[in-house]
Amino acid sequence: MTARLPDVAREERAAIPLPLDWVGMSGIAVPLRLDAGLQVAASAAISVDLPDPRAKGIHMSRLYRLLDDFAAHRILSPQALSQLLQQAVESHADCGSRAARVALDFALPLRRPALVTPGLAGWKHYPVRLHAELRDAAVRLQLTVRVEYSSTCPCSAALSRQALRYAFAGDFADAPAVARDAVLDWLAARASLATPHSQRSQAALSIGLAGHADHLPLRALIDTAEQALGTPVQTAVKRADEQAFALSNGANLMYVEDAARRLRLALEAGFGPCSVQVEHFESLHAHDATAAASTPGWRPLP
Structure with a gap:
C-alpha cells in the first residue's frame, strides 16, 4: 500500500466544538530507573489539555514515545519529570496545548533488618505515587508513599490492665502480703488473661517537591514516618524480634488520631507542607477507623 494514510486527528474538526481539560492515556507499562541503579515496574498516565474547541484530538x-524515551534514558527525579512535561506541551503546540500532567505508580522494594537479631532481614514493598503537573508555566509535583504499621488501642490497653489488677486482687484477697516469687509466678501464668487489641494499619503520606530537585526523598520519607510511629510492620522475625515488636507496641499505644498527629508533625x-491519611483496620470492630491531617493551605493534586 503506497497511498497516504489518513490523519483524522489533524485533518478533521470536532463535530461538537468544546475544549477539553485533559486528553491522554493511562495504564501504560513502563520500567522506571531510580537512584542506585534500581529499576521498578510502573504504571503511568500522561495527558495534555486540548483548549482548541475545534481540534478533533491530540497525538497520543x-x-x-516521549514517555518511552524518558523511561529508557532518564533516572526518575522531579527535574526529569518537569522536563518531560515541557516536552509533552511542546509536542502538541499544533493543538494549542498549554498544560500537561503525568502520574506514576510503582512499588519501592526496601530491605529492612529485623529489630534485634543480627544479620536477619527481609523485603518490604512500599506503594508510591508520583504526580506532576505543568500549568501556566509552573510545575507542581506531589509524592505519596504508603507505609504499614501496627496500632494498639490505648483504651483496650487500659481495660486490660484493669482486668489484670482485679484478677490479681481476687487471687490474693486473703494475703496481707505477697512474696516476690509468688507475684512473678502469677504474672507468668495469668498476665495475658486480657490483652489489648491491635491491628495492621496504613498511612498515606503526601509531600510537595520542587521541580528543580535532582532526587526523590523516598527512603527519607519512609524512615521519617516509621520512626514517628515506632511500630512498622516487620519482615523476617525470630522470637526475640517478636518480643521486641510487642514492646514497641506497648510503648506506642495510639488511636488513629494519635497516628495522624504524629505523622503530620514529623x-x-x-519536608514542609504535607498531607496525611491514616486507616486502622480494626480487629475489634467490623469497620475501620480513619483520620486525616494536612498543613493549612495544602493543595492536593487530583
Whole structure:
C-alpha cells in the first residue's frame, strides 16, 4: 500500500466544538530507573489539555514515545519529570496545548533488618505515587508513599490492665502480703488473661517537591514516618524480634488520631507542607477507623 494514510486527528474538526481539560492515556507499562541503579515496574498516565474547541484530538503516539524515551534514558527525579512535561506541551503546540500532567505508580522494594537479631532481614514493598503537573508555566509535583504499621488501642490497653489488677486482687484477697516469687509466678501464668487489641494499619503520606530537585526523598520519607510511629510492620522475625515488636507496641499505644498527629508533625519538620491519611483496620470492630491531617493551605493534586 503506497497511498497516504489518513490523519483524522489533524485533518478533521470536532463535530461538537468544546475544549477539553485533559486528553491522554493511562495504564501504560513502563520500567522506571531510580537512584542506585534500581529499576521498578510502573504504571503511568500522561495527558495534555486540548483548549482548541475545534481540534478533533491530540497525538497520543507522541506522548507515548516521549514517555518511552524518558523511561529508557532518564533516572526518575522531579527535574526529569518537569522536563518531560515541557516536552509533552511542546509536542502538541499544533493543538494549542498549554498544560500537561503525568502520574506514576510503582512499588519501592526496601530491605529492612529485623529489630534485634543480627544479620536477619527481609523485603518490604512500599506503594508510591508520583504526580506532576505543568500549568501556566509552573510545575507542581506531589509524592505519596504508603507505609504499614501496627496500632494498639490505648483504651483496650487500659481495660486490660484493669482486668489484670482485679484478677490479681481476687487471687490474693486473703494475703496481707505477697512474696516476690509468688507475684512473678502469677504474672507468668495469668498476665495475658486480657490483652489489648491491635491491628495492621496504613498511612498515606503526601509531600510537595520542587521541580528543580535532582532526587526523590523516598527512603527519607519512609524512615521519617516509621520512626514517628515506632511500630512498622516487620519482615523476617525470630522470637526475640517478636518480643521486641510487642514492646514497641506497648510503648506506642495510639488511636488513629494519635497516628495522624504524629505523622503530620514529623513530616512538616522534615519536608514542609504535607498531607496525611491514616486507616486502622480494626480487629475489634467490623469497620475501620480513619483520620486525616494536612498543613493549612495544602493543595492536593487530583
